[in-house]
Amino acid sequence: MKPVIRELTDDDRKANHRLGAEAFGYGPDRRPVELPPAGGTVFGAFVDGRLTAKIRVSDYEAHLPGGRTRPVSGVEGVAVHAEARGRGLLTPLFRAGFERAQRMGQPVSVLFPTAAGIYRRFGYEIVGALEHRELPVSLLAHVAAPTSILLRRATAADVDTIRGLYAEWAAERLGPLTRTGPGEPHLCADYVADPASATLAVDDGGRIVGSVRWTRGTGYDPESSVIEVQDLIGLTPDATRALWRFLGSFGSVSGRVDVELPTGDESLGVLPFEPPPPVREHRCMIALLDIPGAFGARRGVPGLQVDLPFTVEGAFAAGVDGDYTLTAEGAGLRCEHGSSGAGPVFSARGLAALYGGAQRCSGLRLTGQLHGPVDHDPIWDALFNTPMQLRDYF
Ligand SMILES: CC(C)(COP(=O)(O)OP(=O)(O)OC[C@H]1O[C@@H](n2cnc3c(N)ncnc32)[C@H](O)[C@@H]1OP(=O)(O)O)[C@@H](O)C(=O)NCCC(=O)NCCS
Missing domain, CATH: 3.40.630.30 (Gcn5-related N-acetyltransferase (GNAT))
Incomplete structure (x- = not known):
């Protein structure tokens, strides 16, 4: 029926x-x-x-x-x-x-799959993950203490500043939610309900340049007590170091920091030790629902002027299959239906993977997600090499 x-x-x-x-x-x-x-x-x-x-x-x-x-x-x-x-x-x-x-x-649909195989036939492809790592607190105590940063606990008066800090971190990235969209209030409800769960890093000019949201686990046995950490954001290397060092100060009463970070997050780069690999992850997938809308919103490369004809096939979303031209005009991109010449042919999910910075053209060709002329491959790779980085699991 x-x-x-x-x-x-x-x-x-x-x-x-x-x-x-x-x-x-x-x-x-x-x-x-x-x-x-x-x-x-x-x-x-x-x-x-x-x-x-x-x-x-x-x-x-x-x-x-x-x-x-x-x-x-x-x-x-x-x-x-x-x-x-x-x-x-x-x-x-x-x-x-x-x-x-x-x-x-x-123009783009985003989800966190329990199994990627459920969604590929709808044109979704994996473009990144929200990764969980377990860091030994004792190692974090070795992060050098920056003298230029003071730490203080957030209060209700800091909620807008914390939102602003997040927006500043997100402004050059692909994919983080604004946390102000119509469906998003519940994603940052914790900040609003309990700002005292956040610690702020303040530079010597009084500017808030970092924040971390943390939940103190129960007990004080370093064998079993765990601190859960989300939204560790430092806008300067010193701010990031100060926040890690702060978490390391719990070494006598807590053994582990469980931290959630998007794929490729730079905050791990300031640690003086090799961070452990993720112990688990929420993978993220996207599907493209409107090609001109999705590509027209992306940034170009200054000085680059080129027309890129291409074709999309195998989409589930109505109206997505067809011919297009992506026009790079310096810092801007324009994408329109129709093309004047034969270009490469992307599968819908292959194009989603490229758009999300998860695959390069050569990889798509190896897996059958791209075929046809290769001469524009380096330009596609250069335009869409930004990784997708979401911090909000839904
Ligand atoms: C996942 C779920 C919604 C799929 O429902 P379903 O009725 O089997 O879906 P469909 O019949 O439309 O087919 C699903 C497709 O996904 C694939 N699939 C389903 N479960 C899968 C799994 N665990 N791993 C990989 N692929 C899976 C099927 O093989 C099928 O692909 P195919 O047609 O190429 O064989 C259902 O099993 C469910 O409710 N599971 C528990 C909740 C859940 O995991 N939801 C997803 C949250 S992101």
């Missing part, structure tokens, strides 16, 4: 919670969310009148290099009733989610 696809209303609140709880193992304290959720919606697939599968789409905004921001569609809470799995119920749900995102001018 063909499923009925519709947006959930608050009458579906219990059914939505039941399906989510079964899929993700919610604890007893988790309250059912109001529907539709703020800044987004949940699409449900109903079979015989019963909610059988769902996806939540959220209206987020992401930073792009060059100080720009653009709307993006976040996908989360993807679940299919256990006995109904393997019947393709996600297909109409993603069609509905993509149509909504396109209507709302969100």
Whole structure:
């Protein structure tokens, strides 16, 4: 029987919670969310009148290099009733989610998969991760103490400054959420509710140049006590060093700092020891839903003037397959439908991987995600070499 696809209303609140709880193992304290959720919606697939599968789409905004921001569609809470799995119920749900995102001018869809294989056929590819590392506190105590930085605990009066610090860190990056988009308030609720969980680094001019959010674990046995750390951001090398050193000051009562950082985060680069590899990670995937919108928002390379014809094939999102021309005009990029010549042919997910800085053209060719003329490959690689770096798991 063909499923009925519709947006959930608050009458579906219990059914939505039941399906989510079964899929993700919610604890007893988790309250059912109001529907539709703020800044987004949940699409449900109903079979015989019963909610059988769902996806939540959220209206987020992401930073792009060059100080720009653009709307993006976040996908989360993807679940299919256990006995109904393997019947393709996600297909109409993603069609509905993509149509909504396109209507709302969100050229890129972002998600954190539990398994990447679920999403590749919808045009998603892995572009980075939110990585968890376990650092020995005793080693952090060896970070040289910068004399130019003072530390102090944040207060409610610092919330806007902490937001500003994050925005300054994010302004030259690809992908961090603005934390001000319609669906995003819950992502930084911790700061607003409990600013005292953050420590700030202040330079000798009185400017806040770093912050770290940390949660003191229980007990004082270094064997078992762990400090959880998020949003360690230093705008200067000294600020970053001061924050690591601060965490190292817990060495007598805590053995480990568990820190969450995006792939390639520079803060590990100031450590005087080789940081351990991640112990776990939330991988991040993107799909491109509007090629001119996605590429036109990116930054060019000063002095570069070139037309890059190309073709996209194998997309799931409507209207994405076809011919395009990407025009680099110095610092700006423009992308339009149609091309004047034969260019390389990207698979939709291969182009997503390139866009997210996760693959180069040579790698895409090896895996069959790109074929055709090679002469523009170095230009594509140069234009899209910025890694995707999200700090907010959803
Ligand atoms: C993941 C889930 C939503 C998939 O539902 P489903 O009904 O099997 O989805 P579909 O029938 O549309 O097909 C899913 C596709 O993903 C693949 N897939 C499903 N689970 C997978 C897994 N764990 N690892 C790799 N691939 C997987 C299937 O092989 C299939 O691809 P194929 O058609 O090429 O074989 C469902 O198993 C579920 O609810 N799981 C628990 C919650 C969860 O993990 N949600 C995802 C959150 S990001």
